[in-house]
Amino acid sequence: MTAKLAPPAGADVWLLRQPKPDDITGVLDMDELDETELQRARACRRQAGGYLYAAAHIALRRVLSSYVGEPARELVFGRGPCPCCDKQHGRPVLLNPASDLHFSLSHSSGVVLIGVAQVPIGVDVEKVPSAETARVCTQALHPDERAELAEVPECAGTSAFGRLWTRKEAFLKGLGTGLGRDLSLDYLGWESERHPEGWAVVDVPAGPRHTAAAAIGYDGAPQGPVTLRWLPMDSLYSGARADLTRKDSVLAELAA
Numbered sequence: 300m301t302a303k304l305a306p307p308a309g310a311d312v313w314l315l316r317q318p319k320p321d322d323i324t325g326v327l328d329m330d331e332l333d334e335t336e337l338q339r340a341r342a343c344r345r346q347a348g349g350y351l352y353a354a355a356h357i358a359l360r361r362v363l364s365s366y367v368g369e370p371a372r373e374l375v376f377g378r379g380p381c382p383c384c385d386k387q388h389g390r391p392v393l394l395n396p397a398s399d400l401h402f403s404l405s406h407s408s409g410v411v412l413i414g415v416a417q418v419p420i421g422v423d424v425e426k427v428p429s430a431e432t433a434r435v436c437t438q439a440l441h442p443d444e445r446a447e448l449a450e451v452p453e454c455a456g457t458s459a460f461g462r463l464w465t466r467k468e469a470f471l472k473g474l475g476t477g478l479g480r481d482l483s484l485d486y487l488g489w490e491s492e493r494h495p496e497g498w499a500v501v502d503v504p505a506g507p508r509h510t511a512a513a514a515i516g517y518d519g520a521p522q523g524p525v526t527l528r529w530l531p532m533d534s535l536y537s538g539a540r541a542d543l544t545r546k547d548s549v550l551a552e553l554a555a
Contacts, residue, residue: 304365304544306400309523310416310515312503314550315358315530317351317409325536327353331360331372347409355406355413357535362402362413365543369396382475389475390419403472403513410509413530419516421473423465424505433460439482440467447488461510463487466500469514473498501525501553513553525553 304311327350329337336356343349360371367374375395378387393400403414403422414422428436437448437460444463451459466487471477486493487500494500497518503511504527513525527550534541 303368306366306417307415307523307526308521310414310418310420310513310525311528312422312513312525312553313358313362313411313413313415313528313530314503314505314511315354315411315413315532315535316506317347317354317411318532323532325533325539327357327535328537328539329353329357330537331357333375351406351409351411354532354535355404355411358411358530359402359404359413361534361541362415362530362543363393363400366400366415367393367396367398379475381479383479390421390472403469405468405472405511407509410505410511411530412503412505412511412513414513414515416515418518418520419473419475420513421469421471422503422511422513423468423472424503424509424511425461425465425468426509427457427461428464430457433457436460436464441483441486441488443486443493444488458510462502462512465510465512466502466514469512470495470498470500473514473516499525503527503553504551527551527553 340353364371379389381389408426412424505511
């Protein structure tokens with residue numbers, strides 16, 4: 300890919316959907332992955348899980364390549380310090396080429412989400428959980444989040460929980476702590492004015508079987524648009540030269 304994307308004024312959120320096996324028209328470019336990524340893809344117990352993991356990490360490399368102008372296979376990743384313990388397992392960082400670009404990756408049950416910004420960002424996508432999973436995990440949330448979920452009709456309960464949970468995970472990934480931070484400390488419920496100061500949290504449409512969110516840490520920086528972009532699966536195949544700068548990749552502008 301030779302065309303280069305300008306760093307987003309706000310945030311770019313890329314959505315990729317894994318096709319059904321019969322609809323796959325090419326072979327993933329596994330040569331772009333490093334040895335650690337290859338080992339993790341092979342270690343997945345289910346073939347579909349390994350395929351999605353590989354697709355997600357090839358997608359991340361190709362998306363970031365389009366911003367930094369370096370070949371996808373030459374990108375080297377690391378981790379920043381964790382805000383809780385200062386050990387190197389915080390937000391992902393790009394080591395080669397050195398870049399101030401922030402990014403986040405999530406994938407679940409056939410859907411991949413990638414966030415890119417010039418400020419801290421976290422994204423999360425999850426399959427809508429079972430009622431039992433929602434019931435158990437709700438107990439760990441902020442008291443006001445639990446109260447809000449208790450008011451949701453039973454028929455919409457799992458989707459509402461999924462929406463709140465992905466907001467929570469996106470924020471914690473943007474913070475750099477992940478689930479190591481107490482889930483009850485931060486409110487990410489329906490009242491956006493009560494969300495953590497300096498952060499914009501948006502719900503991302505990902506289809507009826509998934510919920511997704513992005514959290515952007517502006518912290519005094521100008522708040523730009525959050526743009527949802529489509530990443531076609533065939534852009535990850537060997538020999539593909541997809542132009543991610545195309546205007547028709549834009550699906551929507553998301554409001555915080």
